[in-house]
Amino acid sequence: MEQAAFIKKYATTRQHTDSLKWDALQARYGNPDLLAMWVADMEFKVPEQVTQALQERVAHGIYGYSITPDRYYQAFIDWEQARHGLTLKRDWIRFGSGVVNSLYALVNILTQPGDGVLILTPVYYPFFNAVRDNHRQLVTSELRNDRGHYTIDFEDVEQQIKANEVRLFIQCSPHNPVGRIWSEDEETRLLALCEQYHVLVISDEIHQDLEIDRTNHPFKSALTVANGRFSNRVIVVNAPSKTFNLAALLNSHLVIPNPKLRQRYDAQIGRFSQTEISVLGQVAGQTAYESGAAWLDQILAIVRDNYHYLCTTFAAHAPKLVLADLQGTYLTWLDLRAYVQPAATKAFIQDQCQLAVDFGEWFSPDDQGFVRLNLATNPQNVREAAQRIVTCLSQMQK
Ligand SMILES: Cc1ncc(COP(=O)(O)O)c(C=O)c1O
Incomplete structure (x- = not known):
């Protein structure tokens, strides 16, 4: 068009x-x-197919407790494969009612009060809150700014991890607000530091699909960096909401490849959230992945x-x-x-x-x-x- x-x-x-x-x-x-x-x-x-699918669901007139259909999983899995070359297994996937909610829950589940949690600043402000509101120690490393081109200060990151006994790193990839898509080299260096110092990683990839120049700056999930070498220490959080303008429908994902971390998540998430799925969010997300x-x-x-x-x-x-x-x-x-x-x-x-x-x-x-x-x-x-x-x-x- x-x-x-x-x-x-x-x-x-x-x-x-x-x-x-x-x-x-x-x-x-x-x-x-x-x-x-x-x-x-x-x-x-939103894409007209999404509006149509929602209208059909609304016309039915029932919004009772629902299940996530196989078709939703398949639509999400196919999207990640086709768009980003990311191969997901269905049992890695969990659902949330928003990425920020999941950040709060994960900080609780993965760390103890007082533990160091690293973020790279400037960054989306709920990252600060998820650490501080949970009484963890906020550790920041400032990105380098060379006339609008932002890069990671790896020496400082290592220094901060060592000095503050950091247990968890929350990364923003792509990075809001500075607009970087981290290259595979940058990601490899960063995640290798996390590996070296036994730091777990939450990778907030909610902006994954918003690639402005896919040819020169393709997005690479933390789960596929270095052929998946780091995926055991990474939990990805993402959603169809930024990509397809669905934020108020409260449907987001966690992807947890490591079975031990998954068990830990499953055992503890009930302390923070008893939310059922968002049926309209899933109808919209599924249709958007299929035809958006x-x-x-x-x-x-x-x-x-x-x-x-x-x-x-x-x-x-x-x-x-x-x-x-x-x-x-x-x-x-x-x-x-x-x-x-x-x-x-x-x-x-x-x-x-x-x-x-x-x-x-x-x-x-x-x-x-x-x-x-x-x-x-x-x-x-x-x-x-x-x-x-x-x-x-x-x-x-x-
Ligand atoms: C990096 C990042 N994470 C999370 C969110 C919000 O996610 P949600 O609405 O699913 O809580 C935003 C919104 O701007 C964001 O930029």
């Missing part, structure tokens, strides 16, 4: 639908009229074009702005510090540009001056946001 026709068919507005992104602007930012570029969900309707690939490819092309638009607009009108390389996720990480004092970022972005964004300090206390913008939206929103930033910067300089 032509991109314009796809946008016409799928892009929509969401005000007055109880959308966190649009209908909580007053509560969260004190201004209901901001242009919302925060929250990692999309302004695009073409829709996803169109979304990725839009995100790529939106990113390209930002890059060229900023290069032309505000060349000292730095956008991080966008390899994975639909979230772009913008460094405003060349123009705006870090402490004035909120006043600039929120009060002058009238934008609702995720602020840098939410992802790391050191990252005031950065903002995260969501590009899984109608290109007209991206154009509007870019124009506001450029115009307000030029007014500021006068």
Whole structure:
């Protein structure tokens, strides 16, 4: 489908639908009229096959206790194989009602109070909370930032693991907010350090399908790195929710290849959650895995074009702005510090540009001056946001 026709068919507005992104602007930012570029969900309707499958299920009118059908497992397993070359066994798979819920449960199950848990910052802020709220010791290693190209500081990672007796590493792959898809070399080095120091790994791969340039930066699951050498110490958490815009349907996965870790998980998960499956989440997820690939490819092309638009607009009108390389996720990480004092970022972005964004300090206390913008939206929103930033910067300089 032509991109314009796809946008016409799928892009929509969401005000007055109880959308966190649009209908909580007053509560969260004190201004209901901001242009919302925060929250990692999309302004695009799900693939039409998904809407149809949900409509059929809803028409039945019963939402009683349900089971996960074989067809769901097969759809998920086939998707992982076809899209990422990841071979899953059905008995490795468990279900959750959201990846963040699973992070909290796994921190509890895999570590003891006081144990060191490592994260690479800046990172999706619930990673901090899952460690701190469970009274584990938060250990951070800051990513290196070379003008928007982020890399792992392996010496520091090793140092942090040794100094803090780290037991668990929670990785974000692809990495929200800096947009990196870790290369196989980087992953191998990182996971080898975890192996050397007996550190377990939770790999949050919820953004796995959001590959912006699949040819040059393909996503590789931690379970397939180095031909699966590390899979015994890795638990993957992922979901169809980011890929297909299904977050509120509360259906996510844990993949646990190691039978001992699986037993430990099964024996303990009941302490934290007695949730049954989300039947609508599974109907939607199954249908999306079976028939949503073409829709996803169109979304990725839009995100790529939106990113390209930002890059060229900023290069032309505000060349000292730095956008991080966008390899994975639909979230772009913008460094405003060349123009705006870090402490004035909120006043600039929120009060002058009238934008609702995720602020840098939410992802790391050191990252005031950065903002995260969501590009899984109608290109007209991206154009509007870019124009506001450029115009307000030029007014500021006068
Ligand atoms: C890395 C990462 N993990 C988890 C989530 C949220 O997952 P869930 O809605 O399934 O809790 C997000 C949402 O942005 C995310 O970026």
